[in-house]
Amino acid sequence: MVAAVRAETRWATRCIPIFLAAAVGYTTYVFSKRICVDYFLRHRQQTGPAIALLVLHFTFLCLMVATYFRVFLVIQYNPGVTPLGPLAVEREEREKEAQKNRTLCGRGRGREEDLEANSFDAYWPDPNVDSPGLERFYSKSVFICHTDGRPRWCSSCYNWKQDRASHCSEINRCVKKMDHYCPWVGGIVGETSFKFFLQFNFYTAVHCITILTASAICLRSSIKDGALDGFVVGAVVISAFFGLFTFAMTATSARYACVNLTNVDYIKSKTLVHQLAIQVPRGTAPGLDYSVITYPLPKPDSDRSINQSPTPPTTSEPMSERDLLATRTFAVVKTEKGENPWHLGWYRNWKSIMGTNILDWVLPFNHSPCEDYENNESFYEMGPLIQELRRRYHLPEMPLNEKGGLELREPEQRRSGRGGVGGASNAAL
Secondary structure, three states, rough: OOOOOOOHHHHHHHHHHHHHHHHHHHHHHHHHHHHHHHHHHHHOOHHHHHHHHHHHHHHHHHHHHHHHHHHHHHHHHHHHHHOOOOOHHHHHHHHHHHHHHHHHHOOOHHHHHHHHHHHOOOOOOOOOOOOOHHHHHHHHOEEEOOOOOOOOOEEOOOOEOOOOOOEEEOOOOEEOOOEEEEOOOEEEEEOOOHHHHHHHHHHHHHHHHHHHHHHHHHHHHHHOOOOOHHHHHHHHHHHHHHHHHHHHHHHHHHHHHHHOOHHHHHOOOOOOOOOEEEEEEEOOEHHHHHHEEEEEOOOOOOOOOOOOOOOOOOOOOOHHHHHHHOEEEEEEEEOOOOOOOOOOOOOHHHHHHOOOHHHHOOOOOOOOHHHHHOOOOOOOOOOHHHHHHHOOOOOOOHHHHHHHOOHHHHHHOOOHHHHHHHHHHHHOO
16 A cells, blocks of 8 residues: 655545545435435326436446445555665665654654665666666567666666656655546556546546436426425535536546556657667667667676677677577667557557456456556557657668567576576676
8 A cells, every 4th residue: 555645645535535425425315315206206206207317326326436446445455556676665664764763762863864864866777787677678679768778767766667657756656657646536546547547437427417417307396496405406516516527537538548648648748759779680780860779788897888889799708599699689769749659549549448348348347458468579568650660760670589579588587596687687798
């Protein structure tokens, strides 16, 4: 469970669900008792419309409540945050220790120790060529990178930032496909919860429209009879407010799903330029409009720089076939402004988030297929723009023996008992 950093945000996140429960309880009472029973059954003797409205109301109420609890629980227990780096873990442990000291010894001493605990420099990418987690990127065929060809870096989590992950200042963690922080549903909406968030907004909007329609009919009749019911007026106000709000959120979220963007992506989509590392054959030289980078990165005492030719250095002994297979070369290229590497077409975009069939679209059971996509090609399925970039920059095609991202599997298995990334990098160099 990941809590918000600011106290006011935590309290808002805790209190708003209580307010929502009160609003739902109030409108359910007004709709069932004062509108369906008192007005349609007793006053107008219309049994059919009363039963139909009650069935519609409780059907959408159950779906709304089910989707709300689904998105709320997912946000609390599986928010989709990425792992912290070693120094960030150390920072959290020191902050917890400082908090304990603050409680036991007074605030002055605790504050001083807390400042000391945060004194390390985590603002620049890890210079270690065997940095933990780096291999996860260069084992792909394409990933988002900086100008120098290394993956994006988060200075708060002190770790390499996965494609499409953004840092949320509210919880101080990187979140996969972060959309926004929403206290109405208990926290951060991202990859694991966006589908259920859209479903919740849709069912809430339909639920509110049902209440608003019946309340408006009852209110109009009450005004004609000169007996205005304040409870019905309250139901009209509440259902109109939440109906308009959730309808707008449904339309916006559905649009994002169809174009495969999040709220964070969309805000900067018109001006954002992505930099991608695209795998090219080993030995490819830099081009006129792109640089290349070879992984594993060279040791600090190597004469090669990151952007030099990826040809392995000459040694007294030739590189083994295993070490050669572990070496991968990438061209660093740029997209044009507004181009989306993950755009698959609106229907495939929709299915990647909402599910592969209609039952997945309407029921809050299965999670988004994009959560399970990660493979040897990329973190998320990429669209035709990748091939377009290969043509645009005249990148050489990959030979069959280098395709598929299989080169690192055998080394990974052999080094599983030897300490992870460092073993592979040393072997490759």
